[in-house]
Amino acid sequence: MNLNRFSAAVILLSALVSSCAPLNHQKPISGESAGIQNYLGLFTIIPPQGDNWYEIQRRAGLLAYGKKLVPANHTFIASVHVSKTDKTFTNENDFLVFVKTSRANDTSPDRFNVLVHDESLDKAQSVYCTKFHLKAEDKTAAKSSGAPSVLESKGFTCLHPKQPLLVTVEYSERTSAPFTDATLRKEGEGFINSLKLQ
Numbered sequence: 761m762n763l764n765r766f767s768a769a770v771i772l773l774s775a776l777v778s779s780c781a782p783l784n785h786q787k788p789i790s791g792e793s794a795g796i797q798n799y800l801g802l803f804t805i806i807p808p809q810g811d812n813w814y815e816i817q818r819r820a821g822l823l824a825y826g827k828k829l830v831p832a833n834h835t836f837i838a839s840v841h842v843s844k845t846d847k848t849f850t851n852e853n854d855f856l857v858f859v860k861t862s863r864a865n866d867t868s869p870d871r872f873n874v875l876v877h878d879e880s881l882d883k884a885q886s887v888y889c890t891k892f893h894l895k896a897e898d899k900t901a902a903k904s905s906g907a908p909s910v911l912e913s914k915g916f917t918c919l920h921p922k923q924p925l926l927v928t929v930e931y932s933e934r935t936s937a938p939f940t941d942a943t944l945r946k947e948g949e950g951f952i953n954s955l956k957l958q
Contacts, residue, residue, distance in 0.1 A: 786815060786816050787814060789813040793815065798958075800820075802925065802927070803955055803956060803957045804955075804958065805956070808948070809947060812828040812829075813827050814827075816837075822839065823840045825837065826838075827944070835934045836932070836944055836948070837931065837933075839929070839931075842927050845919070845924055845925065846924065852883075855881075859879065859926075860877075863877070863879065863894070870899075872898060872899065877895075878892065882916060886920075887921075888918065889918035890917050891915075892917065893912075894914075910938055911932060912938035914930060914932075914949075916955065918955075930952060931947075
């Protein structure tokens with residue numbers, strides 16, 4: 761099982777934002793790209809609304825946006841990740857246990873010191889859907905830079921109502937003190953709450 765891995769996908773996306781290929785070489789969100797996006801007929805979503813947002817990935821299973829921030833090692837990502845599942849669920853609690861366990865197993869203890877992992881059922885999107893909040897200190901980054909580096913992520917993981925797919929939508933921030941900017945949080949919340957499964 762591979763949810764939108766806190767220990768892999770978020771780091772990958774953060775690396776894309778702060779890599780040698782800066783965001784201004786990515787596709788800025790404007791015009792048609794700022795409106796409702798239909799992703800493979802599975803769901804619709806509205807890209808993050810606000811200044812300095814760019815589409816940084818659009819490929820099978822992943823749609824990701826990054827916000828240009830200063831300094832470059834401060835990243836804010838909004839993404840949707842789709843993965844196949846062959847698991848069937850007898851009820852909502854069975855789904856919750858599966859997702860919570862899978863997400864915990866996907867978070868590498870060698871790299872992260874998990875500070876918060878909350879997961880609860882949320883039927884706003886689908887009957888089988890969880891709302892999550894993760895926060896972890898990146899021990900590797902802290903060692904290399906000498907400064908704390910914290911990743912924080914909020915979103916939903918839902919079982920698609922018509923296909924054997926898990927859809928994870930989230931926003932995440934990597935900095936020394938994430939989720940302290942109300943404007944960024946509002947843009948992230950707007951993004952995850954715009955998801956409509958089809």
